[in-house]
Amino acid sequence: MRLTFPILTLSKGGAQRMLAELANRMSDIGHEVVILMPSGGHVGYEMKCRVEFGREIEKLSEDDFPYSDVIISNYYTTVPVAQRASEQGKGLHIRLALCYEPTFLPHNNHSFASYSITRNLMVLSRWQQEVIRLNHGIKGRVVPVGVNADFTNMHIREAAGKSLVVSAILRKPEGGFSGHRGQEYLLEQLNRVKEQHPEVEIYLITPPGEYAESAALKKMLNDHRYHLRTPSDDTELSYHYNESDIFVSSSTFDSGSLPGLEAMRCGAALVTVYSGGNMEYCRHGHNCLMSYRYENRLGQDIISLIRDKELRERLACKGESDSLQFTWERSVQIFQSELFDMVSKQG
DSSP: OEEEEEOSOBOSSHHHHHHHHHHHHHHHTTOEEEEEEOTTOOBOSOOOSEEEEOSSSSOOOGGGOOOOSEEEEOSGGGHHHHHHHHHTTSOEEEEEOSSOGGGTSSOHHHHHHGGGSOSOEEESOHHHHHHHHHHHSOOOEEOOOOBOTTOOOOOOTTOTTOOOEEEEEOOOOTTSOOGGGOHHHHHHHHHHHHHHOTTSEEEEEOOHHHHHHOHHHHHHTTOTTOEEEOOSSHHHHHHHHHHOSEEEEOOSOBSSOHHHHHHHHTTOEEEEEOOBGGGGTOOBTTTEEEEOGGGOOHHHHHHHHHHOHHHHHHHHHHHHHHHTTOBHHHHHHHHHHHHHHHHHHHO
């Protein structure tokens, strides 16, 4: 099939990673894939498929689209233009919703309305599927997230004399796209942990591009309570997950919540806040410690794992084992199958 993915940016992030993985892997198995971006779009992943740029810096026009069998929109601002291109005969429009924007992003009147534009919908989790079904009457097809093979347990945390490490991902707060991540709460809870266990090392992992752009993140460099890590690729990110005995996620709203799953694969024990999509792989007391935000228990759960090595190692072992089913190969197989089914029913 000929596939066109209209994408605004491919900078580092969970949603962009899924788009890059699907596009590259669909190209690998023989599909003709085009990534269509505005002329100012940033490509932070190595792409094996063709990347084309539109005429405008920040947005796409339906005239930019090549003819294809399927147009796969994602973020809500790509949906109307993808539909207009589809109406010009440039391909069946299918939306791959990587988040449910109305709940946590500005301009929710526009993002909410975008779910009425096409009935052809894919989502990342059963939780996201149900949220959209309740609000819009459309039942999306679930295409789960995966984990890159670069993420694996290197067994370096067992080294003699190594300090116990607690890590978390911190994104730039500027721009209004990090509110759902609960980062102020995260830092508050990590500070509480540091007060009670000053011997523990706390690593904050942030994309290098965001660190370079963010005054707030740069201030963290001078805070003696934290060590900053800015991995440039998956190899470095995997190493930082492997440095971590405990990985922490404070996000309250994620359709897939990829970092927690990647950390599990690398053998870290996960402490997390319920975010909806992480229920695909998280089971409290079985492979992680999970709390609802109102319980205000994130810091205490971290401390519990610091003090109970046996529990920490048991959850980490089970989390690593449970994560093995989440592969990009499986994701692509499901994605391709759903595409074929939608196209066949359209005909």
